[in-house]
Amino acid sequence: MITTSRVPADKSVQIAFSLNDSTELNDPDNSFPLAFPDLDQQLQPLPPCHASVESVQVFKDHCKMAKEFCDVKKEMALLEERKKKLMAELDDDEKENLDAARLEREFRELAEENQTLISCHNHYSEQLEILRVQNQKRQGSS
Template identity: 65%
Template sequence: MITTARVPADKPIRIAFSLNDSADDTPPENAFPLAFPDLEKQLQPLPPCHDSKESMQVFKQHCQIAEEYYEVKKEIALLEERKRELISRLDQAEKENMDAAQLTKEYANLTEENRTLKLAQTQCVEQLEKLRIQYQKRQGSS
């Protein structure tokens, strides 16, 4: 026996049927397809009793909750990925800051060394000039 029901166009339709000729109109529990294959088995909506409106309503509510759960789980996964990306960028920025600090320190050291070397050069030039003057005086007096 095939039954039809109105289903909104935006909802996926799952059809299950059996080819054996059983007189029993109630489908076996394992013949009902998993409504949410990515959802853990214990969270799957249980097949409804088709004779009970209340059972069908509970099943629909469970499906809605399972769908919301799946969406939230998907959003959490996306947020965790974004978190990993931001942590990676933060680590990179911290590394760059450490590199910049190290380069700044190295620049300061080299600047100080350059200043010291220029001072030493100036002193050497002055000393050389004094020695030339002394040498010229000796040459002139001899």
């Protein structure tokens, strides 16, 4: 006969026993891990009463759910890590977009300044040519 008792949550407990008594339980499809180290103590499956088929079935179902729960927790952790990476990439992309926008604005400003300087250069070149022509006319008339 198996007796169970409550163990405080801060104490770890390892459960180990054999289900070799029943041929039904030896089926490889019915094999479950008997301890889930990543699972909180209060969620750990309690050993079944081997005299009760219903108890064994509840234990099997509990083990199956515990395994699924652990798998979901692992998948959630992986997805959280993936989310962090994607958020970091998004931040980097947003910074690059801001930098690109700033560079585009700076380019437009410099291009406008360049056009203004080219216009001024052309205007002053024309004025210089006019002054040279006038200077040559004065020297020729004197």
